[in-house]
Amino acid sequence: MNTVVVTGAGVVSSIGCTKDTFWTSLVEGVSGVKPISAFDASLHKTRIAAEVTSLAPEQWLGHKQIRRMARVSLFASCAAVEAVRDAGLDLEKEDRSRVGCVVGSAAGDYGNLEEQFLRFRSKGPGSVSPLTVPKVIPNMPAANVAIVLGIQGPSLGVATACATGCHAVGLAMGILGQGHADVMLAGGAESTITPFVLDGYASMGVLSERNERFQEASRPFDADRDGFVLGEGAGVLVLETLEHARKRGAEILACAAGFGMTSDAYNIAIPEPDGRAAARAMEQAMRQAGLNREDVGHINAHGTSTQVNDRVETNAIRLAFGDRHRRVLVSSNKSMIGHTLGAAGAIEAVAAVLTLYHGVIPPTINYRTRDPQCDLSIVGEEAREARLKAALSNSFGFGGQNAVAAFTRRP
Numbered sequence: 001m002n003t004v005v006v007t008g009a010g011v012v013s014s015i016g017c018t019k020d021t022f023w024t025s026l027v028e029g030v031s032g033v034k035p036i037s038a039f040d041a042s043l044h045k046t047r048i049a050a051e052v053t054s055l056a057p058e059q060w061l062g063h064k065q066i067r068r069m070a071r072v073s074l075f076a077s078c079a080a081v082e083a084v085r086d087a088g089l090d091l092e093k094e095d096r097s098r099v100g101c102v103v104g105s106a107a108g109d110y111g112n113l114e115e116q117f118l119r120f121r122s123k124g125p126g127s128v129s130p131l132t133v134p135k136v137i138p139n140m141p142a143a144n145v146a147i148v149l150g151i152q153g154p155s156l157g158v159a160t161a162c163a164t165g166c167h168a169v170g171l172a173m174g175i176l177g178q179g180h181a182d183v184m185l186a187g188g189a190e191s192t193i194t195p196f197v198l199d200g201y202a203s204m205g206v207l208s209e210r211n212e213r214f215q216e217a218s219r220p221f222d223a224d225r226d227g228f229v230l231g232e233g234a235g236v237l238v239l240e241t242l243e244h245a246r247k248r249g250a251e252i253l254a255c256a257a258g259f260g261m262t263s264d265a266y267n268i269a270i271p272e273p274d275g276r277a278a279a280r281a282m283e284q285a286m287r288q289a290g291l292n293r294e295d296v297g298h299i300n301a302h303g304t305s306t307q308v309n310d311r312v313e314t315n316a317i318r319l320a321f322g323d324r325h326r327r328v329l330v331s332s333n334k335s336m337i338g339h340t341l342g343a344a345g346a347i348e349a350v351a352a353v354l355t356l357y358h359g360v361i362p363p364t365i366n367y368r369t370r371d372p373q374c375d376l377s378i379v380g381e382e383a384r385e386a387r388l389k390a391a392l393s394n395s396f397g398f399g400g401q402n403a404v405a406a407f408t409r410r411p
Contacts, residue, residue: 001177004256005245005410008087008238009350010079012189013337014050014231017078019086022347023354025336026362027383031215032337033229038193046207048214049193050231050338061148068131069144070109075234075343076141076189077148083185084149087238088250091149094183100153101145101185102172103236104164106342106397107192108138114196141189145236153181159342161397162302163261164188165235166345169405170259172239182244187236187346198230204269206306218339219366220303220332221310221374228304231338235347242411252410254353257390258291260284264400271309271396275316281402282320282392289390289406293321296328296406297388298361300352302396303332304339313394314374329386331379335365345395349405352393356409359387 009019014032016022025032032050041047057066057074060081066074080101084091091099116132134140139157146155154175158168165188172186201207208227210217218229239256260281264272271278286296302313318325333351340347355361360383367380390408397403 002179003242004173004176004239005242006237006253006256006353007240007245007250008083008089009353010082010086010236011347011350012052012055012075012079013233013347014052015336017052017055018082019350026333026351027360029363029365029381030336031365033214033217035214036193039195041198044198045202046198046209047211048217048229050229051193052232065148070112070135070140071191072105072109072189073141073144075191076103077144079187079234079236080145080149080185083236083238089183089238096150096152098153098182099151100155100175100181101142101151102156102158102168103142103145103185104158104168104188104342105138105141105190106159106161106164107190109136110192110197111194112136114194145185160401161399162341162344163395163397163401163403164342164345165347166349166393166395166403166405167261168346169237169256169349170261170403173256173259176239176241183238183240185236186239187234188343189234190341190343191232192341193230193232201230208305216366218305218335220301220305220335220364221371221376221378222367223369223371225305225307225310227306228334229338231340233337233340233347234343235350237349237353254356254410255408256405257408258285258289258406260288260404262402264402266400269398271312272400273312275312275319277400278313278316278396278402279319281404282316285392285404285406289408291390291406293324296390296392297386298355298391299328299330300348300391300393301330301332302394303334305334311373313396314376317376326375326377328377329361329379329384330376331361331364333362345393345403349393352391352407356388356391356407359385361386
């Protein structure tokens with residue numbers, strides 16, 4: 001198996017639309033949660049979200065490309081182009097048949113679907129835009145990334161709910177490890193801050209209703225958490241074989257060392273209470289990376305800020321790490337960027353890589369009251385310096401989809 005390394009990253013988020021601005025905001029504990037501006041949310045129970053408002057897509061893409069893309073594909077494409085630039089990857093010098101992508105989305109383009117459905121209902125057959133289907137289908141973020149970059153290797157769309165982005169990273173690692181490509185772009189994108197989606201999650205009782213104190217709404221592992229905040233954005237990593245990276249003299253950010261994936265096979269929305277399958281995913285990732293429990297100093301947690309999910313993730317960490325579970329430093333980026341669903345695992349993988357690279361663990365803002373059922377070493381309101389050997393990035397999705405990526409310091 002080929003050794004796989006990370007050489008570049010791109011991010012679109014509510015707290016920054018480049019890797020560097022995202023990282024600076026993350027370390028400083030900046031919240032991207034605000035009252036919703038995309039539509040009138042005044043009649044909704046939850047009226048807040050972590051929207052992307054500062055993206056300048058023309059920085060990355062041409063005007064024609066921008067016009068023809070759904071918002072979710074726009075996020076993915078901008079993050080991918082930035083990641084390629086960040087990696088110093090000159091595609092003109094590459095065999096493009098050996099460069100591919102795995103980019104997922106849990107939902108696809110709900111905004112366009114809602115808009116065109118309403119148009120169809122009011123105007124009837126013949127009124128729907130011919131771009132509706134090419135925008136809506138969930139493989140379009142991956143397809144657009146490949147088209148924009150002109151890469152002709154494996155191109156896959158992944159949809160595993162909130163584990164999507166992490167699964168994309170793991171699948172890309174496998175493709176490289178088995179020699180099917182030299183370079184893979186891996187990540188996830190999501191844009192689901194729409195009236196229909198907001199109401200759907202609200203009806204499940206999983207969204208925070210701290211509308212007035214919105215920057216305090218997302219509070220993973222805190223005893224007073226009352227639900228998650230919808231977010232949007234994209235994260236993309238450039239992964240390549242170590243041999244290829246060294247041959248072109250690339251700077252290596254980290255090693256993509258291991259991956260684990262399991263299924264709860266328990267419930268369509270509720271995680272298996274003991275966290276056994278999630279724990280096995282962590283164990284698989286560590287085993288594939290050749291790591292012991294003692295080697296892992298940080299977990300970038302799924303940490304959604306719901307009562308059930310944070311408690312179950314704690315159970316899983318306790319099972320995977322045994323009596324060492326209180327010594328691993330845990331943080332959740334969702335406290336700042338909200339829950340970006342299919343993009344979450346990808347954006348958080350970027351954060352885990354940058355944590356290793358910079359030796360700084362971002363904070364979990366709003367963590368103020370310890371929950372006895374979440375007895376973890378949470379990195380709270382302030383970032384913490386820590387020279388780490390390895391970090392895990394956890395992602396768990398509806399339907400019991402579990403994915404964990406293990407990263408180690410660059411060789």
